[in-house]
Amino acid sequence: MPEIYTFPLGPLQTNCCLVVNDGQALVVDPGGPPEPVLRRAETLRVSIRTILNTHLHFDHLYGNQALHEATGAPILVPEKDVPLLASGLGSGNYMGMPKVDVFAYETLHAGRQSFIGLECSVLATPGHSPGSLSFHFPELGAVFVGDVLFAGSIGRTDFFGGDLEILLDAVRSQLFTLPPQTVVYPGHGPTTTIAEEQRDNPFFE
Numbered sequence: 001m002p003e004i005y006t007f008p009l010g011p012l013q014t015n016c017c018l019v020v021n022d023g024q025a026l027v028v029d030p031g032g033p034p035e036p037v038l039r040r041a042e043t044l045r046v047s048i049r050t051i052l053n054t055h056l057h058f059d060h061l062y063g064n065q066a067l068h069e070a071t072g073a074p075i076l077v078p079e080k081d082v083p084l085l086a087s088g089l090g091s092g093n094y095m096g097m098p099k100v101d102v103f104a105y106e107t108l109h110a111g112r113q114s115f116i117g118l119e120c121s122v123l124a125t126p127g128h129s130p131g132s133l134s135f136h137f138p139e140l141g142a143v144f145v146g147d148v149l150f151a152g153s154i155g156r157t158d159f160f161g162g163d164l165e166i167l168l169d170a171v172r173s174q175l176f177t178l179p180p181q182t183v184v185y186p187g188h189g190p191t192t193t194i195a196e197e198q199r200d201n202p203f204f205e
């Protein structure tokens with residue numbers, strides 16, 4: 001049975017998720033020192049094969065390089081967010097925050113993928129950042145959305161490349177069309193479901 005574990009990491013307590021399937025694992029958004037994630041993977045005897053970033057804001061990236069060094073797993077990032085790495089928003093050293101360790105990456109765009117033996121539809125959900133991606137795993141009944149959608153709220157759209165109308169449209173067209181019972185794993189705060197957000201989220205009345 002696939003399983004999901006969440007670890008709030010780093011200075012902004014960004015949710016880092018460990019997805020485990022059949023002896024393998026992937027990590028979404030290691031936003032701080034990844035030791036708790038590595039310890040859990042060791043306890044579960046799974047090997048981390050892939051590191052996914054929902055978007056390239058510094059608080060989702062702090063653990064990328066350390067996790068890559070510990071596991072050899074490639075880091076896959078949204079292609080349209082790559083320009084952010086040249087600014088403080090992507091590299092840290094921003095709003096009094098530490099610098100992000102430089103990491104090598106491969107780019108990813110929307111479409112069907114397979115990771116650790118699980119199908120994944122990579123969804124383009126821009127608006128919080130220009131290239132934000134969400135990762136929907138139908139077999140898990142889960143979607144990892146980064147900072148696009150939160151329980152009862154939405155992500156900020158006042159950073160470079162953000163746009164409120166684009167974000168609302170992306171949530172409606174890409175996320176609210178998923179099965180209603182799908183569990184939403186946001187980049188900060190508690191999990192929710194598509195059905196709950198459709199019903200209660202004040203930004204979508």
Ligand SMILES: [Zn+2]
Nearest residue numbers: 055057128147
């Ligand atoms: Zn962000």
